[in-house]
Amino acid sequence: MSITLRRFILVMLGIIAGVAAWPLIELLLHYQRIFPGYFSFSVVQGVVFGAVLGAFFGSGEGLTSKEKGKIPRGTLTGIVSGSIGGAVGFTLGQGILFLVVHNTVSSFYTHRFLLVPSARIIGWVILGVAVGSSEGIRAKSFKKSLVGAGGGLLGGLFGGAAIEYLSIVFPKFPYARLAGMMIFGSCTGLFYGLIERGASPGALRVLNGTSRGREYGLAQNKVTLGSDKKNDIVLTGYDRVASRHAVFRVKRRDVYLRAEDQKAPLLVNEQPIHGEQLLKYEDVIQAGSAKIFFRTDH
Numbered sequence: 552m553s554i555t556l557r558r559f560i561l562v563m564l565g566i567i568a569g570v571a572a573w574p575l576i577e578l579l580l581h582y583q584r585i586f587p588g589y590f591s592f593s594v595v596q597g598v599v600f601g602a603v604l605g606a607f608f609g610s611g612e613g614l615t616s617k618e619k620g621k622i623p624r625g626t627l628t629g630i631v632s633g634s635i636g637g638a639v640g641f642t643l644g645q646g647i648l649f650l651v652v653h654n655t656v657s658s659f660y661t662h663r664f665l666l667v668p669s670a671r672i673i674g675w676v677i678l679g680v681a682v683g684s685s686e687g688i689r690a691k692s693f694k695k696s697l698v699g700a701g702g703g704l705l706g707g708l709f710g711g712a713a714i715e716y717l718s719i720v721f722p723k724f725p726y727a728r729l730a731g732m733m734i735f736g737s738c739t740g741l742f743y744g745l746i747e748r749g750a751s752p753g754a755l756r757v758l759n760g761t762s763r764g765r766e767y768g769l770a771q772n773k774v775t776l777g778s779d780k781k782n783d784i785v786l787t788g789y790d791r792v793a794s795r796h797a798v799f800r801v802k803r804r805d806v807y808l809r810a811e812d813q814k815a816p817l818l819v820n821e822q823p824i825h826g827e828q829l830l831k832y833e834d835v836i837q838a839g840s841a842k843i844f845f846r847t848d849h
Contacts, residue, residue, distance in 0.1 A: 554754055554766045557615040558744030561608070565706075565736025568607035572600045573729045590645050597637030597678060604736060605633020605682045608743075612686050616765070620780045621689075628689040629682065636681020644674025668715040672707075675714065679707025679739050690783065692771035694801075698750045702743030709742075710735025752804040753830075753847040760841055761788035769806060774799040776838060777811070791816055791839035799830075806830045806845070815839060 579596055586592035609629020613621030648670035683703020687696025714731030721727045751770040757763055767774070767784050776784040777796040786792045793812035800807045809827040810817045817824055818837040830836075836843040 553764070554748075554768055557766070558740075558748075560615055561611055561740035561744050562737050563740070564607045564611050564614075565604070565738070565740035566733045567736070568604045569732030569734070569736035570729070571607070572603040573732050575599050575603065576728065576732070590642075593645050594638055594641045597641030597674060598634045599637070600732070601633030601635075601637025601640075601678050601682060602630045603633070604678070604739070605629030605631070605636075605685055607736075608682050608739070609633075609685050609689065612689070616767070616785075618780065618785050625686060625689050629685040632685040632688060633678070633682045636678045640674035640677030640681070642674075643677060644671050647673060664719065668712070668719065671715050672711040675711025675735065676704055676707035679703035679705075679710065679735075683739060683743055687771070690771065692773070694750070695771040698747050698770050699743055701746045702741075703739055705742035705746075706735065706739025710738040713738075752801060753806055753832075753845060755784065755799075755836075756844045756846070757786075758835070758842040758844050760786075762786060762841070769799060769801050772801050774801075775811075786838065786841045789839050789841040792841060793839075796838045797836075800827070806847075808836065 576596060576599065579592070579599065583592050586595070606626050606629050609625040609627070609632070610622045611625070613619060613625050648667060651666050651670055680700045680703040683699035683701070683706065684696040685699065687693070687699050710731070713734035714728065717724075717727040717731045747768060747770045751768040753769055755767045755769070757765045771783075774784060775782040775795060775798050776786065777794050778786055778789070778792045779794040782795060786796070793815035795811045796815050797811055797817050798809055800809065807827045807829055808817075808819065808824060810824060816837070816839060819828055819830070819834050821837070830845050832845070832847045834845045836845060
């Protein structure tokens with residue numbers, strides 16, 4: 552799967568997540584009266600929406616890399632991260648709203664169209680950051696978490712604004728919240744992909760065998776390669792590929808390759824590597840019988 556297609560799928564996952572969360576939010580709104588107060592109701596809303604959005608985005612890496620083993624772990628991480636982000640975000644948003652309402656003298660329009668939406672958008676931003684960083688948490692990559700958090704921040708900002716203002720501007724439109732949630736999800740996926748592209752100094756494309764055509768970005772400091780499913784790049788169906796065959800390390804905008812198993816063949820442009828080797832544009836890496844093309848984005 553190409554990186555461009557991966558980014559498109561992330562956007563589509565966000566849209567589907569918004570559609571999936573919408574009936575649950577509408578159900579909560581229908582039974583709002585059973586909650587002891589608006590604060591608790593709002594926090595539950597954040598948890599539900601965050602869990603659904605996190606589940607879809609958490610499964611993204613497994614779906615786009617076609618590694619089924621990553622899907623359940625990513626989904627669970629996304630649910631937990633999204634739920635926490637929703638709870639924290641909406642708690643903070645409602646706390647800020649409470650302080651604003653009780654300490655600010657403003658007109659009805661300023662209150663309705665500026666103060667209240669702004670306070671709630673803060674909650675959406677925190678939720679977006681939590682959801683966006685979930686894949687980095689699963690991969691145990693601080694850099695990837697930061698990339699996802701940046702995408703989630705922008706997605707939460709623009710998506711949260713869409714949710715709040717569509718409901719205000721079109722109060723009688725029954726699908727205003729649905730449209731806002733779809734925009735929220737799509738923005739989170741879109742900005743995640745854009746920031747991931749900016750943070751990655753290059754990409755790897757498998758040239759042959761069962762994984763032919765698959766592309767992998769380098770938006771984290773360390774990318775492992777091997778036959779074991781715990782690797783970032785999993786090569787199954789190839790000869791002489793070790794469990795953990797090699798590791799790519801990103802240092803600033805340079806990418807270095809190092810063998811992890813000295814008994815497993817690792818070549819660059821048909822030459823064995825010694826120690827850690829700096830990769831150049833159009834280098835062809837051979838790990839066992841697998842061939843991988845390296846391209847840079849600078």
